[in-house]
Structure formats: C-alpha cells, structure tokens
Amino acid sequence: MPATQAYLDYGAATPLDPQVLEAMMPYLTGEFYNPSAPYALARQTRDALEQARTTLASLIGARPASITLTAGATEANNLAFAAVDGHVVTSAIEHESVLACAKSHDHTLVGVGPDGRVDLPALRRAITPETQLVSVELANGEVGAIQPVREIAQAVAAERMRRLEAGERNPIYLHTDASQAALTHAINVSSLGADLLTLSAAKVYGPKQVGLLWASDDVRLRPLVRGGGQEGGVRSGTENVAGVIGFARAFELACAGRKEEARRLQELRSRLQSRLEAAFPSMVVSGPKRSKLRLPGLLHVSFAGLDAMRLVIGLERLGVSVGTGSACAASRMQVSHVLTAMGVPQEVARGSLRMTLGRPTTTDEIDYAAEAIERVVRGEAARVGVSL
Amino acid sequence: MPATQAYLDYGAATPLDPQVLEAMMPYLTGEFYNPSAPYALARQTRDALEQARTTLASLIGARPASITLTAGATEANNLAFAAVDGHVVTSAIEHESVLACAKSHDHTLVGVGPDGRVDLPALRRAITPETQLVSVELANGEVGAIQPVREIAQAVAAERMRRLEAGERNPIYLHTDASQAALTHAINVSSLGADLLTLSAAKVYGPKQVGLLWASDDVRLRPLVRGGGQEGGVRSGTENVAGVIGFARAFELACAGRKEEARRLQELRSRLQSRLEAAFPSMVVSGPKRSKLRLPGLLHVSFAGLDAMRLVIGLERLGVSVGTGSACAASRMQVSHVLTAMGVPQEVARGSLRMTLGRPTTTDEIDYAAEAIERVVRGEAARVGVSL
Numbered sequence: 001m002p003a004t005q006a007y008l009d010y011g012a013a014t015p016l017d018p019q020v021l022e023a024m025m026p027y028l029t030g031e032f033y034n035p036s037a038p039y040a041l042a043r044q045t046r047d048a049l050e051q052a053r054t055t056l057a058s059l060i061g062a063r064p065a066s067i068t069l070t071a072g073a074t075e076a077n078n079l080a081f082a083a084v085d086g087h088v089v090t091s092a093i094e095h096e097s098v099l100a101c102a103k104s105h106d107h108t109l110v111g112v113g114p115d116g117r118v119d120l121p122a123l124r125r126a127i128t129p130e131t132q133l134v135s136v137e138l139a140n141g142e143v144g145a146i147q148p149v150r151e152i153a154q155a156v157a158a159e160r161m162r163r164l165e166a167g168e169r170n171p172i173y174l175h176t177d178a179s180q181a182a183l184t185h186a187i188n189v190s191s192l193g194a195d196l197l198t199l200s201a202a203k204v205y206g207p208k209q210v211g212l213l214w215a216s217d218d219v220r221l222r223p224l225v226r227g228g229g230q231e232g233g234v235r236s237g238t239e240n241v242a243g244v245i246g247f248a249r250a251f252e253l254a255c256a257g258r259k260e261e262a263r264r265l266q267e268l269r270s271r272l273q274s275r276l277e278a279a280f281p282s283m284v285v286s287g288p289k290r291s292k293l294r295l296p297g298l299l300h301v302s303f304a305g306l307d308a309m310r311l312v313i314g315l316e317r318l319g320v321s322v323g324t325g326s327a328c329a330a331s332r333m334q335v336s337h338v339l340t341a342m343g344v345p346q347e348v349a350r351g352s353l354r355m356t357l358g359r360p361t362t363t364d365e366i367d368y369a370a371e372a373i374e375r376v377v378r379g380e381a382a383r384v385g386v387s388l
Numbered sequence: 389m390p391a392t393q394a395y396l397d398y399g400a401a402t403p404l405d406p407q408v409l410e411a412m413m414p415y416l417t418g419e420f421y422n423p424s425a426p427y428a429l430a431r432q433t434r435d436a437l438e439q440a441r442t443t444l445a446s447l448i449g450a451r452p453a454s455i456t457l458t459a460g461a462t463e464a465n466n467l468a469f470a471a472v473d474g475h476v477v478t479s480a481i482e483h484e485s486v487l488a489c490a491k492s493h494d495h496t497l498v499g500v501g502p503d504g505r506v507d508l509p510a511l512r513r514a515i516t517p518e519t520q521l522v523s524v525e526l527a528n529g530e531v532g533a534i535q536p537v538r539e540i541a542q543a544v545a546a547e548r549m550r551r552l553e554a555g556e557r558n559p560i561y562l563h564t565d566a567s568q569a570a571l572t573h574a575i576n577v578s579s580l581g582a583d584l585l586t587l588s589a590a591k592v593y594g595p596k597q598v599g600l601l602w603a604s605d606d607v608r609l610r611p612l613v614r615g616g617g618q619e620g621g622v623r624s625g626t627e628n629v630a631g632v633i634g635f636a637r638a639f640e641l642a643c644a645g646r647k648e649e650a651r652r653l654q655e656l657r658s659r660l661q662s663r664l665e666a667a668f669p670s671m672v673v674s675g676p677k678r679s680k681l682r683l684p685g686l687l688h689v690s691f692a693g694l695d696a697m698r699l700v701i702g703l704e705r706l707g708v709s710v711g712t713g714s715a716c717a718a719s720r721m722q723v724s725h726v727l728t729a730m731g732v733p734q735e736v737a738r739g740s741l742r743m744t745l746g747r748p749t750t751t752d753e754i755d756y757a758a759e760a761i762e763r764v765v766r767g768e769a770a771r772v773g774v775s776l
C-alpha cells in the first residue's frame with residue numbers, strides 16, 4: 001500500500017492537534033493526581049480540570065456549572081435523552097446515538113427535504129402536548145446540511161408558551177448535537193435557543209471519547225453512570241483529566257481559527273466539487289445547494305450504479321482515504337438511513353462517497369484526490385458498464 | 389510548598405507507566421483513524437484495538453468477545469448492575485459506584501467483620517430465590533481487605549444448582565470489581581468463579597477513564613449508552629483507541645511484574661507500619677491482620693481524637709501526599725462508610741490516613757514519610773491534648 005496521499009475523512013476522525021497533545025502531556029506524565037484527593041497536588045489537578053471546564057463553557061456562552069463532561073458525544077446524547085420520559089421528536093437523519101435513544105421513548109421521526117434539511121412544518125406538527133424533547137443535530141455529518149435550529153427553537157418556545165398559558169406543566173426541551181458543526185460554526189447556546197447541547201472533542205482535533213453535554217438550568221439531568229458523585233452526580237467516575245484539558249485546548253484553537261478555516265475549507269471543497277462535476281456530469285452532489293447551508297469542508301457525491309465499497313478500496317490503493325456514508329454505519333455496508341430519508345434512490349445511494357476536508361488538507365492533496373477519484377470511478381464505471 | 393518527597397496515594401491515582409505512554413503515543417499522533425472507517429488505515433487502527441482487547445482478555449483467562457471496553461471502572465460496575473432487574477446482594481463496604489447501583493435495585497447490604505472481610509454466613513443468608521446479582525469487590529480499596537470471592541462464588545453456584553433442581557429459571561450472577569487487586573493479585577475469571585468482572589486502567593499505571601467489564605456467556609449485558617453499535621452494541625461511541633492500547637500495555641506490565649512487586653510493596657508497607665507502630669502504640673491499623681488477606685501496598689491507620697484532614701494538610705507541607713478514607717469520598721469529609729461498617733468508632737475513624745504504595749515508591753521515601761507522619765501526628769496530638 002502506498003503512503004497516504006490524501007486523507008479526506010476528517011468527519012470520521014481528526015488527529016490530535018500538536019498543541020492539544022502538548023496541553024495534555026503534563027497530565028499524561030507528572031500531573032496524574034486524582035482530582036478528588038485532598039492534598040495540594042491533587043487540588044492543582046482539580047483546578048486545571050475546572051479551568052478547562054470554564055474554557056469550554058465560555059466558548060459556548062455558558063456557565064461552567066452547566067457543563068457535564070462525558071466520555072464522548074454518544075454518551076452526551078444519551079444523557080440528554082435520559083432527562084425525559086415522555087414523547088420525543090427528532091429527524092430521520094440524526095446520528096445513530098440520537099435515533100437509538102429516540103427509539104427507547106415514544107417518538108416521532110420527522111422527514112427531511114431532498115437537500116437533507118429538516119421539514120420544519122412537519123416538525124411543528126410533530127410536537128404534541130406530550131412532547132418533552134426535540135432533538136435535531138446542528139449539522140448533519142453525512143451530507144452536511146445545516147439544520148434550522150433557531151427556527152426549531154422558536155417552535156419549541158411557542159409550544160412552551162402555549163403550555164404556560166394553558167396551565168400545563170409538561171416541560172419541553174430542545175437538544176442539538178453540535179459536534180459536526182463546531183469546527184466551522186459559532187456555537188452559542190443563547191443564540192441557538194437550545195436547552196441541551198452536545199459537543200465532541202474527537203471532531204475538533206481533540207482526543208477520542210471526550211465530550212460534553214451542556215444543559216440549561218431548567219433541565220434536570222439524570223445519571224446514566226452512578227458512583228462517586230463526580231460531575232455534580234450526573235456522571236460518576238474519576239475524571240479524564242488529560243482528555244478534558246485536551247478538549248478545552250482543541251476547542252479553543254478551533255474557535256480562534258474558525259472563520260478563516262471555514263473559508264479555506266469551502267474553497268478546497270469547491271475545487272474538488274468542480275473538478276468532479278466537470279468529469280462526471282451525472283454525479284449527484286447531496287446536501288443543500290446554498291453553501292451557507294452546508295458544512296464547508298464536506299462533499300457528498302453519488303455515482304449511480306457503482307458500489308461505494310469498491311470505490312473506497314480502489315482509492316485506498318492510490319493512497320486516498322474517503323468515507324462511505326456515516327462512519328458508524330460504514331463498516332456494516334448498509335444503505336445510509338440519511339440518504340434513504342432524503343429520498344435518494346438505492347442504486348444512487350450505494351455509490352456514495354463522503355469526503356470531509358480538514359485542517360491539514362492542502363490544494364495538492366485535493367488535486368491528487370480528484371485525479372484518483374476520476375481514475376477509480378472511470379475504472380469501475382467501465383467494469384460494470386455504466387456511463388457517467 | 390516543597391517538592392513532593394513522598395506520594396503515597398497510588399490507590400487514588402497511578403501515573404502512566406512510561407512504557408504505557410510510549411504504547412499510546414502512535415495513537416495520539418499519526419494513527420488517529422476511526423476504527424469503524426472502511427479503508428485500510430482505519431482497519432489497522434481497528435486491528436490494534438482488537439489486539440489490545442485480546443491481550444486484556446488473555447491476561448484474565450477470557451475470550452476477547454467477552455470483554456466490553458468502558459470509560460472506567462465506575463461505568464463497568466454500572467453496566468454489570470444494568471444486566472439485572474431483580475434483587476441484588478452486596479457488601480456494606482463496596483465502592484460508591486456499586487453501592488449507588490445496588491440502591492437502584494431491591495438490595496441487601498451484607499456486613500463485614502472488624503477486619504473488613506465480608507461476613508460469609510450473612511452473605512449466604514442474604515441470597516434469596518429472587519437474587520439476581522451478588523457483587524463483592526475482590527479487594528477493598530480503603531482498608532485493603534481481600535474478599536473471599538471464591539467462597540462467595542461457591543455460595544452463588546450452590547444457589548444456582550438449587551434453582552436448577554427446583555426448576556426455577558431466575559438467573560443469579562456474581563460480579564467482582566477487581567480494580568484494586570489487579571496490580572498484586574492474579575486475576576483469572578475461571579478460578580475466581582465470577583460471571584462479571586471489572587478492571588480499571590487507572591489503577592494499573594494506565595490512563596484514566598478506561599476500564600472493562602468481562603461477562604461470561606451466560607450474562608446478557610444491556611447498554612447504558614446506545615448508538616453506533618460499538619462493543620457489540622453494549623457501549624456505543626467511537627472507541628478510545630489510545631486509551632485501550634495503553635490499558636492493555638499497562639495490564640501486561642502489571643501482570644509480568646506482579647509477584648515481585650507484591651513482595652516489594654509488602655516489605656515497604658511493613659517497614660512503614662513497624663515504624664509508626666513503634667512511635668504510636670495506640671495507633672489502630674485497619675484491615676486483616678494476616679498479610680495474605682490484605683493488599684500488600686496498603687496501610688490504613690487511625691489516630692483516635694485527631695482530625696485526618698489536618699494531618700493531610702500538615703503532611704503536604706512536608707511534601708507527603710496521603711489519602712483520607714476513599715478517594716471518591718475524600719473531598720466531602722464525611723466519615724467513611726467502610727470504617728463505619730467495620731464498627732470503627734467515629735472518633736477513631738475521623739483520624740484515619742490511607743497510605744497506598746506504588747511502583748515508584750522507595751525505601752527512602754518510606755523513611756521520609758514515616759518521619760513526617762510522626763512529626764505531624766505528634767504536633768496534632770500535642771495541639772489537641774491527646775496522648776498516643
């Protein structure tokens with residue numbers, strides 16, 4: 001196998017930023033103390049942990065006490081759903097963790113348009129007097145659709161107001177998983193109007209299995225993991241000190257470079273998209289057409305009649321790593337629930353590649369990848385007798 | 389504050405072994421891929437992860453598929469309890485995660501003797517036809533009592549046999565948290581006779597928030613965290629690749645040096661204990677008298693009439709870090725539930741220090757610590773007018 005020429009799957013995993021690893025190193029070596037221990041060395045470790053929490057909170061306009069540190073976004077999403085017993089509303093294209101949690105409640109899945117954006121009128125209709133949680137990802141990780149979370153927040157607020165006026169006491173909360181959006185979109189809990197928000201370190205050049213759930217004062221979280229009472233009793237277990245400190249540094253760096261990086265990724269994505277569109281006029285590009293409504297570093301394309309797994313294998317022979325569908329589902333080779341919900345025909349969906357660009361991506365890498373994709377797609381099309 | 393002269397709280401936190409960090413580093417830098425991604429680079433990451441699982445499994449005499457990787461021992465204990473709905477039996481001196489889980493079930497807490505060992509006849513009586521889980525820590529982390537897990541396994545097996553003969557279908561499992569014992573005691577799931585077993589990386593010079601739950605084929609685990617289906621659907625979320633690889637390396641090193649290290653720790657502990665006993669004839673040493681029944685690196689002592697927190701502060705001024713009670717409870721300054729269950733009077737319990745020795749501990753460090761403890765304890769005794 002050749003050396004990697006182009007890794008284009010940052011949506012599945014980001015490397016640790018070297019500055020993040022540097023921030024973590026003291027806590028992977030000398031500063032290893034248990035933050036709950038009573039002596040000064042351990043209190044310093046606790047202070048560093050709490051400083052990281054404060055950094056994370058301030059970057060999303062929240063108070064440190066409203067942040068629960070978790071072992072990743074999946075756990076944070078589970079924790080959000082564990083806060084309610086009643087009816088939940090979510091979209092049909094959510095991350096598998098949200099869909100799995102929804103299915104353990106009375107639930108309504110709202111459809112999306114052909115561009116992957118949530119059907120807002122349908123979402124409004126899905127909210128009943130029994131609904132306790134609405135959960136919509138800020139940006140879909142597979143086709144990159146930015147969801148109208150503020151409009152959804154208004155719908156939730158309207159229902160809340162109706163209940164208040166009717167004297168109904170059933171609470172209703174809005175949760176959004178902002179993991180995929182956090183690198184390129186400003187995340188502010190007030191302006192989003194959400195009550196619960198998930199973030200992942202692993203998507204912002206931080207460590208794996210580190211995440212957080214922000215919750216407004218109105219929400220009473222219920223623990224999934226009980227014990228020593230860490231995280232305000234909501235998530236027990238000795239804290240992942242190095243991981244959390246890495247998360248804070250990673251998110252700090254992401255926020256500092258956000259605008260410039262979003263612009264840069266969008267240019268690179270346009271370059272890749274233009275080249276592939278020129279080569280393959282029948283190629284389908286999924287996700288919203290307006291670039292403002294699509295993650296700037298994501299390109300989802302489909303080649304009707306081809307098999308994505310064969311394309312991935314052909315591409316890796318040329319040193320190009322790309323994804324098929326969402327990372328979690330990828331290893332199971334089923335047609336993506338996201339594309340199905342968007343109404344993409346199966347034979348188109350089966351030939352889908354997801355390219356997600358990242359901080360290390362260069363123009364040269366894009367050009368190399370474009371050429372490799374052209375070559376592999378042409379080869380496969382010729383083999384199976386499809387004209388593109 | 390002076391530099392640390394003696395850190396004697398390895399029961400609360402162990403530093404990463406440099407060889408562990410070395411094993412983790414590739415996965416904190418270049419090998420950052422998502423193990424679920426479809427290309428070769430990611431499959432290599434997956435292979436490394438699965439190799440680590442195989443290592444961990446083989447070190448406890450288990451099959452890799454029976455290991456669920458978790459974000460720490462607390463989560464693993466929670467997962468064990470989530471496997472059952474019925475009555476549970478545990479001891480009054482378990483780790484807080486086990487006690488918290490027990491309290492969410494119909495439960496019976498079995499007492500312990502003055503040495504901290506579980507009252508076996510009481511445990512046998514506590515098992516009813518409704519009991520589905522018995523959970524007893526292999527070694528208590530606070531006073532170091534090694535529990536009679538094999539005898540408990542026999543009691544569970546006898547009840548299982550009785551049910552089989554009576555045609556009763558209610559299952560009964562034995563869970564043991566072996567986290568505190570893993571550095572100095574061989575852990576073999578067959579010879580222990582357990583059905584569920586917890587281990588923690590953070591207690592064996594591995595990373596924090598990494599652990600595992602082993603489960604026999606008879607147990608059907610139920611997920612606390614749902615989503616992408618990792619860990620056989622039992623623990624979703626992109627895997628903590630570096631953490632798991634570090635865990636495997638740490639446990640491998642621990643097992644390789646186990647006997648020699650246990651002997652060495654016991655000698656150091658005896659040296660410390662003898663010096664303190666000579667200085668303070670009224671000092672109470674808790675835990676089993678027979679060294680075979682006590683964790684070799686642990687010394688729990690109490691000074692009636694003194695305040696442990698003042699001793700800890702005095703000691704840290706001399707660069708000596710020790711624990712008061714269990715690490716989790718320590719920051720809350722309540723009298724340890726372990727000592728209470730052992731029948732230690734409150735005024736004795738309040739003056740308790742826990743010293744846990746570790747791999748880096750030297751004779752010089754022990755001598756320095758002994759001198760510091762003598763000085764601080766004498767000072768406090770003089771201040772409050774207690775004669776020791």
